[in-house]
Amino acid sequence: MPFTLNKLKSKLALVGLSLTLGATPALAESSLLNSSYDIARELFASYNELFKEHWQEKNGETLEIRQSHGGSSRQAQAIIQGLRADVVTFNQVTDINILHERGKLLPEDWQQRLPNASSPYYSTMAFLVRKGNPKKIHNWDDLTREEVDLVMPNPKTSGNGRYSYLAALGYAQKTFAxxxxxxxxxxxxxxxxxxxxxxxxxGATNSFVERNIGDALLTFESEIQGIIKAFxxxxxxxxxxxISFLAEFPVAVVDRHAERNGNLELARAYLEHLYSKEAQRLLAGFNYRVYDDEISAEFADRFPELQLLGIQEIAGNWDKAxxxxxxxxxxxxxxxxx
Incomplete structure (x- = not known):
């Protein structure tokens, strides 16, 4: 389960752009690099083991999977500047679009290649508050009170931060018409x-949990549930x-790099397997909302019903936003x- 390997504090030190190479298996016959968003370290550490077993059973081939983590916008920029990622598993559509627009690293229609606009799972924005909720924070308007200090990722560098901004904006639009x-x-x-x-x-999680800053942390619902279990x-x-924002998690093969690395088939399989029953169950176990109805029903008690606003309702589209x-x-x- 997420955040239960040792103490989370050892992981929270891994802030910013980092490339986790790990130990190369002695008999690894193929290697794949996944570039992902900042708080997905534990999720993909588990998914990689699941996929490696699947790949070996299907193809009889051992596999090494490397991870690069950071704010998704910074990860996209690193790929444009030469990081040879085979796949991206980001938290915002625009950070994949930029790989086409600036680098021509994948086709413009990449969202049409996998179900749900190439988003195998989703989440929303929520608040982590301290024991007993001493500031009585219940909704977005409570976050504007002078005595309430907030911690969140910067919308300039983080898809996570942009989601919180847009969720707050959606609430304001619903409230003030x-x-x-x-x-x-x-x-x-x-x-x-x-x-x-x-x-x-x-980094925002570290500031709130380890540095004891703020009364509320704004981040993904999935991250918050993991923190509560870890501490x-x-x-x-x-x-x-x-009322909150529909936070989708788009994935894509970086065609030019995957072809150059000889990994096109492997990269496609890595992302397609995210839609399998076992992977959807793993994602739900990490507190992400999934599209598979059967798996969603199994984990229904974790996810309260709410109104999720999409980008079209709040800002028209991502380019405009x-x-x-x-x-x-x-x-x-x-x-x-x-």
């Missing part, structure tokens, strides 16, 4: 309560707001000006 002034006031107040903007999700002595609590909100001089920068 067409009153743009009220929406902007809410967002400005919310951003003003952020005590720490970390570069990635795992039972701290009696953290999870708050899942009734990136230009209007997260580009230099965009809405995020404007709202943070004092």
């Amino acid at each position: 067409d009153d743009q002034q009220a929406i902007d006031s809410f967002m400005k107040g919310w951003l003003g309560q952020v005590a720490v903007f970390d570069t990635g999700g795992r 039972p002595e701290q009696e953290f609590e999870i708050v899942v707001p009734k 990136m230009k209007e909100h997260f580009a230099s001089g965009g809405k995020l920068d404007q709202l943070q000006r004092r």
